Amino acid sequence: MSVAQVRLEKISKKYGDLWAVRDIDLRIEPGEFFTLLGPSGCGKTTLLRIIAGFVLPDEGTVFLDDKPVNLKPPWQREVGLVFQNYALWPHMSVFENVAFGLRERKVPRSEIAIRVPDALARVGLAGTEKRRPSQLSGGQQQRVALARTLVVQPKVLLLDEPLSNLDAKLRAEMRIELLKLQRDLGITTVYVTHDQEEALALSTRIAVMDAGQIVQEGSPRDIYEDPRSRFVAEFVGKSNLFSGRVIQAGDELAEIKTVEGLVIKAAMNACGFKTAAGREITVYIRPEAIVLARPGDNPTGTNRLNGKVAASAYQGSAVDYEVDIQGKSLRAHVINPKGKALFNRGDDVVVIFDPKDIGWVTGADRNTP
Amino acid sequence: MARSEPLQGLFVRTRVDWMQGALMAGLLALLFAFILYPIMRVLWVALVDESDQLTLIHFRNFFLRPLFREALWNTLLSGSLVVVFGSLIALPLAYIIARYEFRGKILLQTLATLPLVVPPFVGAVAFQQILGRSGTVNLLLLQWFDVAIPFMEGLNGIVLVQTLHFFPFIMLNTAVSLSNIDASLEEAAENMGCHGFRLFRRVTLPLMLPGFMAGSLLTFIRAIDDLGTPLMLNYKNLLAPQAYLRITTIGIDDVDGYVICVVLVFLSLASLLAARKYLSLAEYATVQAGRSVSQPIHGKKLGFVLFFSALALTIGLLPHIGIFLLSLSKVWSFSVLPTSFTAENYNEILFRVPHFIKNTLLYTGLAAGFDVLLGAAIAFLLLRSRLWGRNLLDALATLPLAIPGVVLAVGYIRVFHGWDFPGVGAPLTSTWFVLVIVYTVRRLPYTVRACYAALQQVHISLEESAQNLGANRLRTFLKVTTPLISGGLIAGGLIAFITSCVELSSTIMLVPRIELGPISYGIYVYMQSALGRGAGAALGVVAILLVAAGTYLTHRVFGGRTGSAFRV
Numbered sequence: 001m002s003v004a005q006v007r008l009e010k011i012s013k014k015y016g017d018l019w020a021v022r023d024i025d026l027r028i029e030p031g032e033f034f035t036l037l038g039p040s041g042c043g044k045t046t047l048l049r050i051i052a053g054f055v056l057p058d059e060g061t062v063f064l065d066d067k068p069v070n071l072k073p074p075w076q077r078e079v080g081l082v083f084q085n086y087a088l089w090p091h092m093s094v095f096e097n098v099a100f101g102l103r104e105r106k107v108p109r110s111e112i113a114i115r116v117p118d119a120l121a122r123v124g125l126a127g128t129e130k131r132r133p134s135q136l137s138g139g140q141q142q143r144v145a146l147a148r149t150l151v152v153q154p155k156v157l158l159l160d161e162p163l164s165n166l167d168a169k170l171r172a173e174m175r176i177e178l179l180k181l182q183r184d185l186g187i188t189t190v191y192v193t194h195d196q197e198e199a200l201a202l203s204t205r206i207a208v209m210d211a212g213q214i215v216q217e218g219s220p221r222d223i224y225e226d227p228r229s230r231f232v233a234e235f236v237g238k239s240n241l242f243s244g245r246v247i248q249a250g251d252e253l254a255e256i257k258t259v260e261g262l263v264i265k266a267a268m269n270a271c272g273f274k275t276a277a278g279r280e281i282t283v284y285i286r287p288e289a290i291v292l293a294r295p296g297d298n299p300t301g302t303n304r305l306n307g308k309v310a311a312s313a314y315q316g317s318a319v320d321y322e323v324d325i326q327g328k329s330l331r332a333h334v335i336n337p338k339g340k341a342l343f344n345r346g347d348d349v350v351v352i353f354d355p356k357d358i359g360w361v362t363g364a365d366r367n368t369p
Numbered sequence: 370m371a372r373s374e375p376l377q378g379l380f381v382r383t384r385v386d387w388m389q390g391a392l393m394a395g396l397l398a399l400l401f402a403f404i405l406y407p408i409m410r411v412l413w414v415a416l417v418d419e420s421d422q423l424t425l426i427h428f429r430n431f432f433l434r435p436l437f438r439e440a441l442w443n444t445l446l447s448g449s450l451v452v453v454f455g456s457l458i459a460l461p462l463a464y465i466i467a468r469y470e471f472r473g474k475i476l477l478q479t480l481a482t483l484p485l486v487v488p489p490f491v492g493a494v495a496f497q498q499i500l501g502r503s504g505t506v507n508l509l510l511l512q513w514f515d516v517a518i519p520f521m522e523g524l525n526g527i528v529l530v531q532t533l534h535f536f537p538f539i540m541l542n543t544a545v546s547l548s549n550i551d552a553s554l555e556e557a558a559e560n561m562g563c564h565g566f567r568l569f570r571r572v573t574l575p576l577m578l579p580g581f582m583a584g585s586l587l588t589f590i591r592a593i594d595d596l597g598t599p600l601m602l603n604y605k606n607l608l609a610p611q612a613y614l615r616i617t618t619i620g621i622d623d624v625d626g627y628v629i630c631v632v633l634v635f636l637s638l639a640s641l642l643a644a645r646k647y648l649s650l651a652e653y654a655t656v657q658a659g660r661s662v663s664q665p666i667h668g669k670k671l672g673f674v675l676f677f678s679a680l681a682l683t684i685g686l687l688p689h690i691g692i693f694l695l696s697l698s699k700v701w702s703f704s705v706l707p708t709s710f711t712a713e714n715y716n717e718i719l720f721r722v723p724h725f726i727k728n729t730l731l732y733t734g735l736a737a738g739f740d741v742l743l744g745a746a747i748a749f750l751l752l753r754s755r756l757w758g759r760n761l762l763d764a765l766a767t768l769p770l771a772i773p774g775v776v777l778a779v780g781y782i783r784v785f786h787g788w789d790f791p792g793v794g795a796p797l798t799s800t801w802f803v804l805v806i807v808y809t810v811r812r813l814p815y816t817v818r819a820c821y822a823a824l825q826q827v828h829i830s831l832e833e834s835a836q837n838l839g840a841n842r843l844r845t846f847l848k849v850t851t852p853l854i855s856g857g858l859i860a861g862g863l864i865a866f867i868t869s870c871v872e873l874s875s876t877i878m879l880v881p882r883i884e885l886g887p888i889s890y891g892i893y894v895y896m897q898s899a900l901g902r903g904a905g906a907a908l909g910v911v912a913i914l915l916v917a918a919g920t921y922l923t924h925r926v927f928g929g930r931t932g933s934a935f936r937v
Contacts, residue, residue: 052556052560053559054556054559073559073564074556074559074560074564075559075560075561075562075563075564076562079560080560081556081557081560083553083556083557084553085551085553087551087553087554087556087557088557089554089557089558089572089576090576091575091576100558100561100563100571101561101562101563104561104562104563104567105562148557148561149560152561152562
């Protein structure tokens, strides 16, 4: 199976007065699992359909292996698209659905008779050839759709929110299977989703999209641990955001006074940031980086804020708290609560977090390493 | 307290079931008396000999007589030709409407359904004027080329008139099927390397076939049921006019008439069952209906589309023009266009003999009202109860689709003639109310369908949440269900109204006296004499206007989904 590189150059597409995607430049290397992540309406599906050839960009060029394919119709592109609703043909059996693309490619009957069951076995559906799509569960339909696309050995695999119609448990299962399948085949994959967990778990690289543009591109770790904007900080994972002004900037620490009047200390150079006193700034702390303690235990720590528990949600593996600090609401995610103290609504708590866990999104400069 | 609660629940449930049961029993009795029993009486007469023994001898006789064999063959032939020619017009139009976006598409959509507005027997008169032996076209042809084309001779005329009247059925059903095909189903095929005509053949065609077949079979049923067109064109060698002539000229005891009726029912029922089978297959296409494919077109393609549409519609709209001209003419014979114009025809039907219009409004208004009540009750029982007999109720309420008007009329005459109906003091068949009943029965399937569709949209949780918040069943029905299904009820009533306005097949047999006749009967009577044709045409224009107004209102209520009302 040959594997292709996908390159988008200055791709723009307008619907009416609205830019669906604007000035997109992307380069997806052979064998990568590349995810377009964003909220609905951000243009990620449009971009996928541009690659598949169903949408013609107003400007820009799509390259497959350095060959421009803008003028190629969908049926000549050799990119396999798995649709969100699976798009299985209801008038054909599972076998006929999977065999469809092979027949289009004039593959001999004898070879089809081998490759179709192979493809079905690969997705764990051996023996379902004679059934109709309507007789299969959602998860099985999903697998047939995948088999139907993979059996023709496309150069690129495009997946449009393939897991969104499955229930939570099945989604988790399919995620793992998809991951193994893609790594086994080594096929260049472009994956569209609004589910950040899925994106982080599956991808080798992620592009976060908002309002038709790519706002950040990088490995899952980059995206989660170093969000470069308020949007990414809030969309990928959860964040407690603070806006305020730098009142003092030393070598190690910066002291920030938030609009609520809280004072927070954040690590500077060590974490790759540089700022100066007087600058307007927005910082965040992830809920899982927060530790809660009882005021009576005299806890230590550079950042200690006193607050009151507004809500607590016990989840077994973790507890989610909402803590009210002088009118500012803070989320804390305490993992593995077994054996630890639980706080109830109305309890006084001390919120503690490490200056190194604070990240900047605006108002600071990045030290280039 | 805790112990009495289940008992109370049981009590409430039993009481409600009892009410539903009573409703079910009443409806079944009604449908049995006015649908099944008359048909069974017709069947009975055809199946027994003089000594009430079961026999097939009458059917043997039927097939032994060349006249009847020919009538059967002609019926099958003309019905099939109507479907074939109708499809030639309907399929391209359906594809254009479902798949292309262009200015004037709404106009095309509206114009393309207008042929349904002209009752076929009225259209027949108009076509005689325009395409008949001494009609406009042939007069011109004779003048210029000295040839004449027998458009309207014999079976030609029937096929022509019915094709141009019924093709919208095929078009609407096909277009619904086509636009229900989710775009991703075709895109998936393109993604697999399939495109163009191959894509159409392998994916699009199989998915639209159910709608097309259903529309075709429905057209076939309506075409063989049509009694007015052959009578107007004076072509008698088809099953429906043969049955009519047997019963009206030889008498209601003539067995051959009944045998013909049974053959007609057999043909319609077979077509209906086939259509339902196809539509049940069609359900799958709608399961994932999301985005549908509809693309803008320009240039040469647009030109071609507009040219074809204009051509099809010009021919389709000929009867409208013809009937309008005829209604304004003093005389129109052996001339290209009417030679002198007058408003006298309208004076005649609006002021001198206004009872045709009054009767139509009364009968069809009542029938539509009854249909809505019955339709809502039947839909309610089908969807919301778990009672025994729902399948039977559904089958009985659908049956009239497959019963030609002539057959139902013959059944009514057989059952209700000669004995005083309780509370009426005369045989039912000698009062105008028999017309209301026959209209109610014949259009019931449409209203049931409209109400069913409307009620189906109301998820049961909407009603349950009202009950959960303290509304009892009646309040729930009035405050939640009724507002939500009112659109469907009104649309169902309007469909019953517009289709009853132009009913002739059973009307013509059941009108007790001429002054009790509705518009369709009036047109038929007027058209019997050359002098009355103007007035008949004026009545035709009134019928067209009534149907057009009803169709417009239905469209307003139903939105763009008018087509679904005419589905099997």
